[in-house]
Amino acid sequence: MAKPSSKPKKSTISSSTDSTSPDNLAQEEDTATATITVTAVEVPELTEQEQSDRLHLERRVERAFFEAGKALTELRDRRLYRSTHKTFEDYCRERFGFSRRQPYHLIEAAVIFDNLVEKCERNVHILPTNEWQIRPLSKLDPDIQPEAWEQAVESANGKVPSHRIVKDVVQRIMERTKVPNTYQIGEVCQILTKDNPELRGKGGCWGIVARVNDFSCAVKTWDGVYTVGLQHLKSYNYLPAECEQMQVICDRLGRVYSSGLEESVQKFLEMLGKLNRAYLTDLEEKLLAVLEFEIKTK
Template sequence: MNTPPRKRKKSTSAPFSNPKSLNSDIAPSENPASAIIDVSAVEVPELTEQEQSDRLHLERKVERAFFEAGKALAELRDRRLYRSTHRTFEEYCRDRFGHSRRQSYLLIDAAVVFDNLAEKCDPLDHILPNNERQVRPLTKLEPQQQQEVWQKAIEEAGGKVPSARIVTDVVQRIMERTQVPNSYQVGEVCQILAKDNPDLRGKGGCWCIVTHVGEFSCVVRLWDGECTVGVQHLKSFNYLPDECQQVREMCDRISRVYSSELEESVQRFLESLGKLKRAYLTALEGKVLSLIEKDTELMMEINCKKTRQP
């Protein structure tokens, strides 16, 4: 009698079904989670004396980049090296460097401040500004104040190059301490004192007429528009009422004819009238201004006729 083949019993458990038993067979040093990997330290070679010198030289070039740019822009402006391609320095900077008018002059003013600070700071410490924003708050101060503020800002920064925020805070505290009440009156004629203030660039020495009196500043009218000026940047001419009226009439006349489309020589003449230190025009100045007024009126009439034509 043939014996039926025995059925193989099916295993009910899969290999390694018990992870604890698996882990128990692995020595602690073989456990991936607790394995210790020995990594040999990579030795970084020390800088040679020449490399240290090169590093310091390059770092200083980076830090002085804004200073070099400001010095270069000042020379381009002062020597009028843009005149072969552009009518004004502002147009040249916009086309050549993509600068706004304000940006170029901020760099120029920052370079002046940097020079002043370099005279005061110990060259061995080398704690000088490394970007234009750190210098910007100092441009409104006198040279001696700039040096004092910078030294104070270094102290507050723990002996390091201070941030623009720290410099601004120190400047603000000084300005609040030195501000004086506003004693000017509406209609008074004053002279603008720029004092290295970039916001007043080109307006230094100009006469202006006070149109609004604030706590520490005035809104003033010049021959080419209005602006707000701090009392520290104003000096009264102490004109009599009749003289103030003459300046207001002169301002009205210049404002009506001044335009950026005028010939450069005419522009310069009108701008020179905006810096007179007297309340009247000479006979020759009056005749030239009258000729410009007549020419402007004639051009306006011609333009009106052209627009009316079909």
Template sequence: MTKPPSKRKKSTFSSSTDSTSPDNLAQEEDPATATITVTAVEISELIEQEIRDRLHLERQVEKAFYLAGKALTELRDRKLYRSTHKTFEEYCRERFGFERRYPYRLMESTVVVDNLMKMCPNRTHFQNDLDTSTPDFSETQVLPINEYQLRPLIPLEPEVQREAWQQAVEAAGGKVPSGRVVKDVVQRIIERTKVPNTYQIGEVCQILAKDNPELRGKGGCWAIVSAVNEFSCTVRVWDGEYTVGLQHLKSFNYLPQECEQMQSLSDRINRVYLSGLEETVKSLLQALGKLNRPYLTAVEEKLLTLLEFEYGREITP
């Protein structure tokens, strides 16, 4: 009888140079049980010069929006954009990528910061970068680091702005408060004497300065409401846009047709103003911007038409 073929045994090879046992090999290949040796790196303390450099750079970050607002204000007031752009809004959009309202928010924010610094003018985060007159920098006044934190303060009176900011800093534990904290504080303050905002877009109002430095030169001007906020309105006057608190506005109660006439007049005046003008022409436009009636006299109409023609901005009826 023929024997069935026998099964071949598998050969097992071992290396004399491999001293790792199967159990140890399995342990080394298991990442869960692997041991990682980390070499400790000693972190040195900042030297005096590094501390000064850090403070200098931190202040640059804090002042970024403030400096931007100051620069934009000068660019607008001096019309340094006029060689390349017709309007300030167009210049900001194409040069910096800013939406229409953002540059105005930056400019309005600088006014609020200047007001807040009056609380403690000699001890602020916005001192000269290398000022060492205040060795304990923790005692410097807490100021905002972006315009969003200041938006709720813009419509308030200067003294109320300072009160609201101080309360917001206290609510934040002595640190820079968030925009939400500032808004909550402002909300509580305004609730004391809340006045409902009944203005409508396109409505014609008169600006009442009431010793508000932010409205210097705008007292008595008529304005077109372009945005209705909770406690303020964004209005357009003869030389630009402003955010004005309700206490600084008075409606002319014009009829809808009269409001449309004033809107057209506002556009015409603004187009002429955006050209490079002489002081006498600016004075004339400012006078037209303080009319207390919804129409121009025959002489005023002729003067404005002449200016439109002279500066190449004649409006086709």
């Protein structure tokens, strides 16, 4: 009897070794030849009116911190906070959530912004967009601030420079024009405006040096603390005892000022804040004592 053949059928071998079915082959062919169609969307150009609107809105954004600084200046100078708060700092903290120094930074930045707009070259259209960018400029004299800003814009390749870039430029200028600071804490000085808009209204005021910086001093006056460049200070050369006496007078004036009394009282304090002598007359002492008594019983 013949033995059955042990040779497998070719069809069996073919079906067991070929894992790609006709359906899979068709799918691979479809995948290899698939194309993606992208529809181009045409973006219309801005009309002249839209370009004008965009520029106007951009300017509003850029000037937001400037407008805030100008508004805060008027609120402070006219003491429009006096009906609800004793001090400007308390008012800004409770009304706007500002830290103690923040409103003064904005006020200072508004003055610098005005200066840049007025004195920068006509072909420089790049202006600051926030207070932090130009804070380093406060260390420079107003006449030098435009030069520093223009250098910073150039370093930023014609764009709005960062705080770091402006700070670096200011540092280079300060090193170039460095003047030694010989003032001492507690020294009594007179403030000289010299056409500095930042010191408007402070010309002739005396103050106590509270902090000595490389190129400026923090000076305490009857209505606050101001950072003043060395070129805007003049020492009275008082004796140590006289300086201590003026420190006491400054503290007394400050307490009366922060109490929020009438505008006429503010004028009296302003007059005392411009004395060029290290003492009060008998009449001035009596008037100040009356005001101190008033705020104690208020």
